[in-house]
Amino acid sequence: MPELREMMVDQLKDAFSAEKQAIQALRRAMRKASEPQLKQGLEAHIAQSEEQRDRVEQALDKLGARPGRKVCEAMRGLAEEAQHELEEYEKGPVLDLVIVAAQQRIEHYEIAAYGTMVELSKAMGETEIADLLAKTLDEEKAQDGLLTEVTRSAILPAALEMEQAA
Template sequence: MKLFSANIEDLRTLYITNLKKALDMEQKITDALPNMIEKATDPQLATAFRDHLRQSEGHVANVESLLRKTTGDAGTVTCKAISGLVTEAEDSIKDASDPSIRDITLIACGQQVEHHEIAVYGTLRTWATILGLTDDARILESILNEEKAADKLLSSISDGVNMQAAA
């Protein structure tokens, strides 16, 4: 239960609050990915997670830069959605003892996170555009495209991994 609510009076405040949530989201993802890499048995999946970890580290730096430029500070606001997705992923990974089932679980959890990131960055990009923050919008569009590519890659990896798990 939330006792105090942020005072969101305008689009700029909403944008900044959600940038802070995006930073928290990316930090949580960079913390979670090493475990996902370690648990993946499919080499292509492990590589995809390693590559996305590097991208996510870049996303942290980019969002921190946007926040510093806009507010002078790179503080965070807790992203409850990603906290729930990470917890769900950790539980699902523990529950899957068969390596092929664990791999498809990792893919499913990874895609749930990607879909959330796509929604977040698409919204932030739109708000930045409306606010006339052209440089922000360009950076957010770049991050959004990387998230979409990561989701597409996980889908292509799942084609083979799902068949192995079904066998």
């Protein structure tokens, strides 16, 4: 099992880097958002992501590892793409939609990563790690749902109204 353990440590280091980058992306997005529900949701998700980053560190600790300097290249790409998109639109409903789209791409990446890590840690008999990561996986899925809900209830109607007025 040393190879699986090594893979798990590598995945956790990647997740730690991803959470750090996601927090930075969330902060940038929050500054640009105009819909109050979206701003509140992003702010709450920053705090939640900080807890998630800490959970990943706890999981690494349980495996006798440290986060190190590994950079999650996938999250780097998602964050850079989001940053470029933030610069292309004026503040308002359309930019809010761009923010949601970028955040949901990030959430979906995290859901995939945590889903794999939960199953791997269960298979390895690392139930404490599986429980830590399953909590994060549930939070990521819930955040994705919240983003969809605020889009449906507030952002899309405002964007459509703006489009019709133009």
